[in-house]
Amino acid sequence: MGATDHEVLAAVLRIADGALQVLAWQRALEPDRGRWALPGGRLGADEDVETSVLRQLAEKVDLREVAHVEQLGVFSDPARVPGTRTVATAFLGLVPTDADPAVPADTAWRPLSARDTAFDHGLIVAAARDRLRAKLSYTNLGFAMAPREFTISALRELYVAALGHAVSATNLQRVLTRRGVLEPTGALAPPGPAGGRPAAVFRFTDRTLRVTDAFAVLKPPGEHGRGAVP
Amino acid sequence: MGATDHEVLAAVLRIADGALQVLAWQRALEPDRGRWALPGGRLGADEDVETSVLRQLAEKVDLREVAHVEQLGVFSDPARVPGTRTVATAFLGLVPTDADPAVPADTAWRPLSARDTAFDHGLIVAAARDRLRAKLSYTNLGFAMAPREFTISALRELYVAALGHAVSATNLQRVLTRRGVLEPTGALAPPGPAGGRPAAVFRFTDRTLRVTDAFAVLKPPGEHGRGAVP
DNA sequence: CCAAAAGTGTTGCGGATACACCCATGG
DNA sequence: CCATGGGTGTATCCGCAACACTTTTGG
Incomplete structure (x- = not known):
């Protein structure tokens, strides 16, 4: 049974001009030449996926600008990329709207509606947007x-x-x-x-993730309208 | 840069005698001999992680008994298992309380409180329990x-x-x-x-996952106390 | 008739929405 | 003094929790 490659990919979102944008770079080589891919790369031998995605992002965008990163899940369709079997761990990243980090020449902020995404990266962007929308409310x-x-x-x-x-x-x-x-x-x-x-x-008040509306119902008795439990 | 192995692991939970139990098997060989591990195994070349976990579970427990399976996330600490670098995709599985599937001789239902778990599988079980608790309420x-x-x-x-x-x-x-x-x-x-x-x-009424309490607040206007959006 | 278990009626609280109204500034 | 944008006061709605009360069974 052959070993598989493992990559990490980040859907880094920000808001500009009243719309969500995602950071992507345009592929210069086949496969999927000319299409837009999410930043990321191979998982290193001595790092976990969280460390890896931060390292990879540092190459595209100043890390101090990324306010939040969290794991979205694994994308593992055997046909998701041509060539060597590669499993991807996808992340959601968020950059504040006022940060305008310098990005490489082949990299740009693009509207989420863009269709010319490479491989299965459109799925990852959709998952990132859904996660953001859900978490904004609780x-x-x-x-x-x-x-x-x-x-x-x-x-x-x-x-x-x-x-x-x-x-x-x-x-x-x-x-x-x-x-x-x-x-x-x-x-x-x-x-x-x-x-x-x-x-x-x-x-x-906080600049780290906090759940503020823990669970809507079936709270432990006595927690009446208390909302979050720290 | 070396390729990594990829395994899938399932924390299959059920309720018996008024407490949560997790399905685990006792390792007969080093490393972690005698400790209890979650069912799972290597990701096959022609399957995605969801297919793989269902295949692996079929070897331990009749698949028709597993009512729900969902991805928990990736566990990728380089030191999480000795030997070849192995990344794990973890799953939550649920078995109805009245199903009592036949399990292999080395396999048993164990209380979640058990400490003699192999590798980082205790972390996965904790993540599974937290996910179950959260999703029960919404x-x-x-x-x-x-x-x-x-x-x-x-x-x-x-x-x-x-x-x-x-x-x-x-x-x-x-x-x-x-x-x-x-x-x-x-x-x-x-x-x-x-x-x-x-x-x-x-x-x-349904036997597939449905979100019934979509988002607590910041609903679209006009959706007053409407709760879920289909 | 009494104990036990299941189910319904009712009250009260608190979060969330909607909307009317008041406040502070520039022209 | 009026238009514009910002903020507060208040009424209403509704889900949820708590608890009293009724219903239906076995002994």
Whole structure:
């Protein structure tokens, strides 16, 4: 029984111009020449997949810009790539909207709707988007998309872009503050050219993943409307 | 850069005697001789990991007994097993409480609390238990632990065993029926020797995984208290 | 008639949404 | 003083949990 190769792949997402984008590079060689592939590469002998994906990303984008990375799963269809059998461990990565890391010449931020993806990488991007959407609603994952400090309306635009549906600024603010996810910095942002009341500036209280709405039902007795369990 | 081996491992759980059990086999050879390992094995050249885990399980337990299988993730610490570098894809499997499949002589159902697990398999079992607990509260995953037909109090005992805390039969019934997860068969179960009102018999409406409590908050506008989106 | 087990009615709480209303700024 | 954008107050809805109460059986 032959050994298989193992690669790690990262769907690194960010929001720009009101839409989700994914980091990809254009293949210069066959197979799938001209199509766009996710960053990644072979798993090294002395690293686990988490270490490996961080190492590989460091070659494409400054690691300090990546706010969050998590495993999505294994993609292992024997025909997923031509040539040597290769199993992939896929990751979701998130870069804040205000970070604009330098990327290599063959690499670009592309809309999620693009179809000319290499191999099965379109499946991985779809899984990444679904994971992001799900976790935005029951964790503090917004911290990984947002700048350090922001106004509620700016945050609202990020949630709209990520979730793909309307979000009320009023309720977004209330939900996130009630859960202790957001806190005001005390500063005010100057109004735009059209005027208007200056917006309060907020930040996320944590910048690591936290589940804020643990399980909806069947909580242990006595935990009535308590929400998260730390 | 050397190729790595790839194995699949399954933490197959069921409930017996009011507690969760995991299927494991006792190693007869070094390394980790005498310790208990999860069923699994090498990934074949012509199969993906999902196919592989089902094939490997068929050798330990009748496949028709396994009601649900899903991927947990990749375990890839370079030192996780001695010898050739081996990456594992771990799965959660569930067997209904009334199925009692024949298992090989070296294989047994063991309590989750057992410590004499081989390699990093204890980590995998813990991940499986956590996944089960989480999904019980926002999906219909109970179908994979329960018999075809059951009373609410029998189902309650399963939930207690899986979740590890008290569950009210009253609220369990209401939550699951409101969500359309359970339906009465119309039959009644005879009371026990001590008497009592005969219990209504229920079944799960679906026997495949369905998310019933999609996202707690930030629903699309107009979806007020609608819960799941099909 | 009593104990035991199952099931229903009812109350209260709290999170989430929606919407009306008030606030602060630029022109 | 008006348009614009930001923020708060408040009503309503609804799921869930808790608990009292009724129903149906065996002894």
